[in-house]
Amino acid sequence: MGNEEGGAKEYWRWGEYQRVMPSRDLNSAEIITAGVDVGSVGSKAVIMIDGKVYSWSVMRTGSNSSDSAKKALGWAMENTDLTLKDFDYIVGTGYGRVNVPMANKAITEIACHAKGANYIWGPTVRTVLDVGGQDVKAIRCDETGKVVSFLMNDKCAAGTGRGMEVIADLLKIPIEDVGEVSLSVTEEPEPVSSTCVVFAKTEAVGLLRKGWPKEKVLAAYMRAMSLRMSELVEKVGCEKDFVITGGQSKNIGIVQRVENILGMKSLPVPNVEETGRDPVAAGAIGAALYAKALYEKAIKR
C-alpha cells in the first residue's frame, strides 16, 4: 500500500476501451447501424457495417443515462470518418435504454443479449448467462438468437458485478486481477454463508481477522457468487451450448467456478481484437443487429 499516490485507490475501477476494425471498409458500406447499451455500471456502443462489427466502446456509465449514451457512441465513432448523420438506424438497450436520445427505437436487453450471443458464438448457443453490473440474467434462446425464456435477478447485488466490486475494494485487489488471484488457492474453500453482499462483506472481514489469506477469502466469496449465478441458470434450464456475456465473462474465477458447478463448459471467447466479437458488448451487438433488421424492414415498405 506504500506506493499509492494520494487518495484511496479505486480497486473496483475497470479499464475502459475502444476499438476500430481496420479490416472493414467504410466506403463500400450499404447499411450503417449502431447499438447503444446503457447498463447500470457500463455503457457499450457498437457500430456495424452491413451487420458486421466495425468499431465499439466500453466505458463506465455516469450519473446521467443520456450523457452516457452520447459519450459511448461518440467514443465508438472516434478514429472513424463517421458522423451521426451516417447512421441508418440506432437501437438503444439496457437499463437506461429509454434515455438514449439518438436511438430510433429501444429494445429490451434480454432480446439484445440473446441476439448478440448468437452473433458472437453462432447458432448453437442455447443458454446465455449475462452478468451485468446490477443484474444477472439467464436466457434460453433458439438457433436464430430469439429468446425462448429467461430469468432475471435485478433486486439483489449478490452474484452481480457490483457485488464483485465491493469485495475487490475490501480486499484491495484490482478488479481485473480478482479472477486469477482467486484461482491461486491450493484448495477451494467453503463458500461464505451469507447471500447478501452486506453480510458477506462482514463475513469476509471476519475471515481476514481469523488469519485467512486474501486469496482464500476472495475464493470463498466468489464461490458463493458463482453458486448464486448458477442457481439462476439451473432454474431456467441449462442446455448446450452455454455462454457467458457481460463484464463478468472476463472474470476467469467466476467463469471456471460456474462451469464447475453446472458441470458444463462455456464456449471459449473468440479472439476479440481480430473479430470484434466482444462478450462484454453482447447487448450492444444485438442492438446493432436489430437496428439493421429494423432498417431493412423500413426501406422495404
Place this chain on the structure above:
Amino acid sequence: MTISAGIDMGTQRVKVVIMKDHQILCRTQNFSGFEPTKAAEQAFEEALLKANLSRQDVQHVTATGSGVEMAPFADSTVSMMGADAQAGAYFFSSARTVIDVGAEEARAVNCNEKGVLVDFVVNARCAAGAGTFIEAMARALEVELEDMGSLSLKAERASPINASCVIFAESDVVSLIHREEPKTEIARAIFDAMAERVSSMVYRLGINPGIVLVGGVAKDVGFVASLKRRLGMELLIPEEPMFAGAVGAALIAAERARRRQQ
C-alpha cells in the same frame, strides 16, 4: 418471590434485563464487539449492581438472540421468536403480532393472549430489511444515524429509489445527491422501502389489529411513521423497545424458575 434475568445476544448489542415478580428491575446493554461473551458478562454485572443483587439471588437466567451460544451464565435458552411473543403479550394484552426489527434481522411473530408463539416469518438473509440498511444510508447521506428519522419526517414525498438492495441503494443515493434531491426526501424513500420489506412479512402472517413494534429500530421515528403508513394501522411500541427480547427471555426464565420450585 421470583427473580429472573434475560440476556439477549444481538449482533450489534447485548441486552440484559432483571425482573422480580413480573416487574422490570433494571436494563443494561453493551456493544457486542468482537467478544460478545465478555460484553454480556459486563452488562450482567452492571445489571446486578443496579438492582443491588448478587449472582446467587437470580434464580434462573435465560438467553436468546443470534449469538445465544456465546451467552454467559445461561441456565436455559429460548428462540428469538419465542422471546418476542412473550414480550409482546407482557407489554400489551391486546398484542397479536410482534414485529422485531434489529440490526441485521427482522421478524414478525404471531402470539396468543398468553404470549405463546403461534406463527412467525424471519428475514435474516437480506440487509435491506434491517437496521443495517438505515446505517448504510445515513453514511451515504452523510447525516447522523439519529437524525435520519426527524429528517425524513420533513419530507412530503419520497425520492424515486431502487431500494430493494443496500448495495444498489448506496449508489442510487449518491446519484440522487448529485442531482441535488433534498436529503429529507431521500431519507423518506429509505424508510418507505424498509417499511415495505418489513410489512411484507406481516402480510404473510395475516394482518390483525394489535401490532407491537420492538427492536432497536422501533425507536426510529422515521421508520415508525413509514410503517404506520404502509400498514394503515397504529403501532403499539413499549418503553425501551430494544430490550423486548431480553424481557421475553426474563419472563421465560421466571416461568422456568417457578416450575423448578414446585
